[in-house]
Amino acid sequence: MFYLPSLRRLLLPVLILLPVIVFYRSSIRVPTNLPHLQLYRPLPPEGVRVPLTGLPLLNTSSNHLIPAKQFYYSHAKETAYRSSNGSVLASTWSRPVLNPHLAVLFRCPTKPNRYTNHIRLPYIIRNISLSPATATGEETRQFWNPTVISLPFWSENQYLIVSRIVTDGNHQQNVLCEADICLPSASVDDEEKTCTEADTGHLGAAGGMRCVSDVITLSVPPTPAEQCDGKFGTYVDIPGFHDPRVFWSGKGEPLMMVNTQSRYACFGLWVTDLRTLHKPLQIMLASSPVHPSLGPLMSYPSLTELTRNPATDRFPIEKNWMFFFPGNEAYLHYEISPHGGRSFAKLLGAGLTTSNLTDPLEKPCLLDVSEDEPDQTRRGGSWHQATNSLQLVLCRRSDRDCEPNADNTVFFAVVHRKHPNALKLPLRYERYFIVWSAVPPFSMLGVSQHPVLMANETASGWSAAQNWADDEEALREKRGFWAYFTYTVSIGYAWGRPGDEAHTKNVGYLDDLVLLGIGIDDQGQGFATVPAGELLQCLRACPGRESS
Secondary structure, three states, X not given: OOOOOOHHHHHHHHHHHHHHHHHHHHOOOOOOOOOOOOOOOOOOOOOOOOOOOOOOHHHXXXXXXXXXXXXXXXXXXXXXXXXXXOOEEEOOOOOHHHOHHHHHHHOXXXXXXXXXXXXXXXXXXXXXXXXXXXXXXXXOOOEEEEEEEEOOOOOOOOEEEEEEEOOOOOOXXXXXXXXXXXXXXXXXXXXXXXXXXXHHHHHOOOOEEEEOOXXXXXXXXXXXXXXXXXXXXXXXXXOOOEEEEEEEOOOOOEEEEEEEEOOOOOEEEEEEEHHHOOHHHHHHHOOOOOOOXXXXXXXXXXXXXXXXXXXXXXXXXXXXXXXXXXXXXXXXXXXXXXXXEEEEEEEEEOOEEOOOOXXXXXXXXXXXXXXXXXXXXXXXXXXXXXXXXXXXEOOOOOOOOOOOOOOOEEEEEEXXXXXXXXXXXXXXXXXXXXXXXXXXOOOEEEEEOOOEEOOOOOOOOOOHHHHOOOOHHHHHHOOOOOOOOEEEEEEEEOOOOOOOOHHHOOEEEOOOEEEXXXXXXXXXXXXXXXXXXXXXXXXXXXXXXXXX
């Protein structure tokens, strides 16, 4: 009897099948060019929602995303609308003066100074003191560049201030405190507090804003500079961040943007959530009596560098960018100028942005002063962005029929026209307001015809008598200069609006007060509160779009 061990029994079938398999494989023809099969992927919803998982975030300089243009915005069909008879009309934003809701911006109830060309508003700049009542000794440090946000209605304190300390220039240092406003004689109906004798000693007779919490030094991790060449070579060794800006996002996040060394150039802009630096803010936002929660989710739980894409558009020193928030989305407004127009992009997450989204047919709105201007003091100067932005509904909160919509809602911010003296040092910063649409393509709508001064402010370059030429009382007093120069660091809606929560802090109405944080001579700080409608008076309509 023929016999094989158990494992060897399989050997014979394998030997028989192997030649059959080899013959079958050799008879199959494989095409040299396989057809390219593309798996179907559903289109993303309106508004880019890019999952960050798997994205190469280590070097965002070369990995920016450029989505299809139809997905840049969450708003569709905002650039055209239909009339009552069904015909398609051009966008109201292409010629802003035709939009009746914008008419309030172009009225000029206040005449400009005949010498300086400024409009003077009847609201004074008051002092800010960072010496709280709990201080054990006299505060000897000097503070400047105040950036201020108001706190929600249930907060024990009214405001949060971040200021720079005047240093020797070899390092940067910034501090934070919570503060209240007091006035010398507040009425019963006023939200502000009456100043105590101690408050008056620190703020002066006009009252002002004073810290009520301890002043803390902000600690932000140092960042490396990729490359600082030539005149920027010494910047790489300066520790600390500078030019902080604090503001509320559209989601109700308290954010701080800072200027410090960049991973892609010399200096760049970074953003972080203030709750990571000031724990009482996290506790307060998690204690809303109306919407109990842990507070808004953090988009920036750690220091995140913001980008401009493509990388070829970047500069060695980046500064003065600003956020704007249509709904829950976030955009970065990089710059605006009379010649290059402006540029802005949408944030996609982790500091990543789209490329420039400015309408390529949009004409520049800012204008340089003509060389034919007879007053040489008005000539020259350069434009740059100055503050964060705010959203504004162009009707009064007190009006019953005032409802926000795409036609009556805009963004606004402060831009400076910086004039140097003979030594190329600042002579004055002129305060202008720019306004742009709150819906895509976010067209520029208007800019102040005249720079704006507060009641006690003066403009260097002209005599004191010329500054006060339209104020008979000031001329009788022979009033002099108030400061050599001032500049606006931040804007925010003032504390005291009923039911004002974190997510509504960025939106206001014409009769809402706006608080301006103002730097004084690079060694002092103050603020002014002005109704939004009075700040945005006497604008010049932007020219709109070129014909395609």
